[in-house]
Amino acid sequence: MVSEAKSEGLLRPTTSNDTGRYERTGLAEPVNMQISRGLFLHSLSDPAYLPLHWSAHIHPEGQLYFCREGSFRVVTEAYLYRPETLDQVTRWIKKIEDLMADKNFPVSGQLELFIKIEDEDCAYYFVDHATRAESWLEDIDTDNLGLPPVVSLSQLHILCEELYWSHVEHFPMHAGLDRNTLDSLVCVFTHAICDQMTSRVSTFPYSQKECEAFVNLLKNSRDHLSDGSIVCTVGKNHPAVFMTEKLTHHPLSPTMELNLYLTNYGQECSRLSRDQAVFYDRDPKAKNQWVSTVASRLSFKTADRYLVQLNDVFVDHLVYSEQWKSMVTGCLQDWRGASHGAFLGLMLHLFFLALTPSPSLAVASASLFVSSLLGSTLMIHRYAPLQGISATEAMDYLEAIQSPTFKFQFVALTFALPHALNLWGTFVMFVNCIFMLATRFGTGFAAGISVVAVLAFLLFQWTTSERFNMSLTSIYDKFRAKFSRNQDDLYTSAV
Template identity: 70%
Template sequence: MSKLSLAELVSMVSETKSEGILRPTTSKDTGRYERTGLAEVVNMQITSGQFIGSRVPEPTYLPPHWSAHIHPEGQLYFCRQGSPRVVTEAYLYRPETLDKVTGWIKRIEKLIADQDFPVSAELELFIKLEDEDCAYYLTISAFLPSFRFRSSTCFARNCIGTMSNFFPMHGSLSRGTLDSLVCVFMHAICDQMTSRVSTFPYSKQDCEAFVSLLKNSRDHLSDGNIVCTVARLWGIICRNRYLTQYGQENSRLSRDQAVLWDPETKNRWVSTVASRISFRTSDRYLAQLDDVFVDHLVYSDQWKSMVTGCLRDWRGASHGAFLALMLHIFLLALTPCPSLAVASASLFVASLLASTLLLNRYVPLQGVTAEQAMDYLEAVQSPTFKFQFVALVFALPHTLNLWGTLVLFANCIFMLATNFGTGFAAGISTVALLAFIAFQWTTSDRFNLSLARTHDKFRAMFFRNPDASYTSEV
């Protein structure tokens, strides 16, 4: 009989449904952090430095090759040495639970033997009891010898790269494994200091803290807390390497580099209309959203920087809208056209309301994790229009302020025409329009380029060798 692959073995095991259903799961779907069980209340007394409970715990025993471990977070789990190694969080101190776990292990081992699947100490089986059924996943020590990082063996396309947030503390840790991790973080410090688009998931300050922590751990390699810590950090790095196509033909070398195919937005008219009505304000927010979500990846520093900048913009817009509303107290009494004053006041009120709502919505999102930010952006991104409408909403406070300012300016021109004549008002309007055009032109990239070209042409007309003339002048 030919030997099966691990994927074929999982498929074969998942089809076995007699005496309960055995189903595959992933390391992230074990429900470890969603449990609702309640612990029994124990009355405690402290007497002469000793703890005395209201009940005496029963003696606990485990079969041969089984050992109990307490994760640094407090989770009790059990490990059976062998091939394959077995890990479970079922409470094996209860005889009936131990019998169930043992029965499921025997069934899986029989299936493995029947299929002539090669088993080694590198293969580890995790099982979770679900009433009469059982969920499981297989993991392989996939990084370094004696290192406890586990890449979940999942064979659904949407599960590739699954990484658990819970890292067992059994096993051993070598000095080389820890030193390699230190070197990774030291390189990351240099990368963060010399590049603004580093693909490493932690900031320079975080990396320095991790380096210090790891160096202080070198004398405690056998401690389960250190094993768990190193495994967690290696897991995060390996997960990031998976997402950045590390070692692949088209690896991501900078954070803003897209390496995955993503269909472009076909409805460009929406972007054009949004850009025009928002005075191109939405373009800036759209660029920020696209930059922070390249290939659907989010880096916490970039997310926090973007949200902080947006909050600052919205607060500034709300202050401007409030001051403009205060101006309308006097304007309503002086204007010969109250409808224009009401229109501009309404726009400023709308700007103030939009700023308030956006601040209320995004202040709590300023400090969320990268994963939470990614989930949020996934939820608000349109499959067709991407972030076009989100960017337009972000631009509402400034857009409404600008429209309100235009209506306010029109009202002022109308007041000038009423009190000083149409010619005077037309002259003021012309001067204001020319000043606006001059401002837009001088602050644009096109103006700076044309100015540089004019300067080069001027020097070429008067100096045959501009560089030599410049040198002699110096």
Template identity: 60%
Template sequence: MSDSYETKSTGTLRATTSNNTGRYERTGLAELDNVHIPAACFIRSRPESANLPQHWSSQVHPEGQIYFCRQGAPRVVTEAYLHRPETLGKVTRWVQKIEEMLADQHFRMTEQVELFIKIEEDDCAYYFVDHVTHTEFWLEELNTYDLGLPPVVSLQQFSIISEELYWSHVEHFPMHFGGVSTESLDSLLCVLTHAICDQMTSKVSTFPYSKQECEGFVSLLKNSRGHATDGNITCVVGRIWSLVFRNRYLTQYGQENSRLSRDQSVLYAPETKHQWVSTLANRVSFNISERYLAQLDDVFVDHLVYSEQWKNLIAGCLKDWRASLHGAFFGLMLHVFLLSLQSCPTLAVTSALLFGASLLGSTLLMHRYGPLEGISATQAMEYLESIQSPTFKFRFVALMFALPDALRLWGMLVFFANGICMTHAYLGTAFAAGISIAALLVIFMFQWTTSERFNNALANLRSFRSQDDTYTSLV
């Protein structure tokens, strides 16, 4: 069956979802004017429903958006402005058309089923929700691509998306149907309580909100008990539940390969080669780019971004770049002493350029990424999507992050080489060679003792000695 119905007189009926109604994309502008106020006129700040057809009423969302509801089986909700006669005529015509389709297809509707319609010139978009099963559904066979929904691994996983869409509808139209049940509110409290425990006992929790944020949600919902029928509370519960089900979809909740920790990848992704690029980047950056690459990969597992981890990543990068800026500035200041000493001009200019490039790179990166520290997880995901290479992933981004510190270290090495040249000029070749060999030995020992290979070798040696001591005591 097709994903739309066409008629010559009324346009096209198409399926949509509660996340794709264009609710926050309107561009209409209000015109202010003076109004005549009758004597002794008491105006209540709520919409007027007297001039609407029978069974229709107007409601106001807690955010201020007016919408209209018709009681019946099914109930109908729409954000089309029914106080305009032409709009009311279109809504009435499309509701009748859909009711005829329901009758033709023998769909049994109750007052717990709601129909949403959106007027689009001569066309109409629609979906149904069921307040009993907490699902969203349509009259024709569709696939997720038709509805602009993400792909799923099974029909069972689609049920999670369907419930997310249902709670999104509840959030958008909370004022008319009597509120959420106490069971739904209590169940949400239990979910958030588990999330708090998970955040307290694990650094890789898959819940998208921090312990403090979850505690805020719990406090909010506990204060709402006893007011579950109020539309404002209904809106709150709907919004939080929709976020929970969105996270359940992303973590493969209830599926064979569910995500049990934030850093666990559960989606197939082809491996990238080009090992020579990684090797070259690590050599040039003293392996600093490898650290940033690991951090970027960790914050973007399966293209999923958690707000807390993103903030920690950017905060850590900004701290590193400030340290590189200060180090590069200090290195530049050291060149003042070279003016009065017999140094190698080429090396002096090279080290100064490297320090200057490090200082400039740090400044530009802080200017670029400082404002990104406070963006939302969705915005962070979209940004990382835009800068990730299909072939090299985050390899070049990591190298860019590492450049300020790498340039500073290269500047220090060239500055040290200039110092060796000055030692040769003032104290002779033998002394300069001795200083160079000693420095190389110190660098080698530092690299070796701080390397993973050295630590593994030391651990193996301790294990061997422990076994030898055990053997000697037995003898």
């Protein structure tokens, strides 16, 4: 991956996502300065020592960069106002030009070179504004560039186009955009709005509300395509990317471009819905299924519900921010409800202290309620800060807690514990109530109440199940068919 460039220093291929743009640190040194008379009554020009064909530009975020016009453009964030840095940049550009001549590398006015000075070394990449892709002077494996595996050449081009739009977002001030680029982006977001409205499992990385905001923003930008701020905006939103906010400062255009990669866009097996797996096997019959069975029984099937939600939000190890936020919000509501129920159950024990004939049952139910209350509090404390994290942070978190063997089975059981402990506490408290009734009114009365309660519970379970509705439908269909036959028989007899 590293090639030696004729003299001291190494020339290293890199990508627009690996320049360390947002990791650089430095300290400014403010000084007192004299304000000359009429200093700002005329425009300030660039320092005289900036070389010919070089110009300085300021990114909308505030980053200073420099651009050189020529047979091909050169951009760099190296501080050229410092003479020694300027000498290094000039020397490396000459070395790269020599290598391009030796390798017969095609040169055009659409070609642009990025260089980054790294002590005595230099990192570089090329972008071609005609093909909208990054390229390098030598053959390089995608793994060496930090790019994920691909299934075809067309998918590799999608990744390289994602890198191109990252470059456009980072260096937007020296060139404009054409109208078709913006219009195509408006069409993509318009389709996404419809997709979000009609599908619960849309693969688009932004919500309907966000898409509508993007469409309005882009339409208002149509008359300012030569403005660097608008170029940066389009670079953030071009229809070519999605990694669910893979980087905090990742442009939206690369975000959507990676979306094309992650949905396997244009390939034999493409992802048509968010819950469709194309990279990882999503076998519902995972190994160690007994863990889920035991957890389901102990938690009154509450763990099953959380397991489905965790698997659904992490299909192919991808996380969509809206689905993550919805899942965490629902879990927090469940845990708050469990804590309220546990608190009320504990308050009822004030009544049992004087009347219960079985202190051990009272202690057991109180302990279960306390455990539920404590578990709810801990879960809320742990997950409330995670409600608003980015999709990338959520993806990293789920990667960390997912077991290679058990997947999310134990995590789902942990999620279900506050509610399950609350239900177990309620059950033990009910048993204690039966003992109280037996002591006060006799065993027969308590047994009768127990039978009525069990029948009421079973009736509730049956009437709220799918089987009950299906049974009612079946009975209704049989009755209707029999009634129709009787009517036909009566009509035939009359005739």
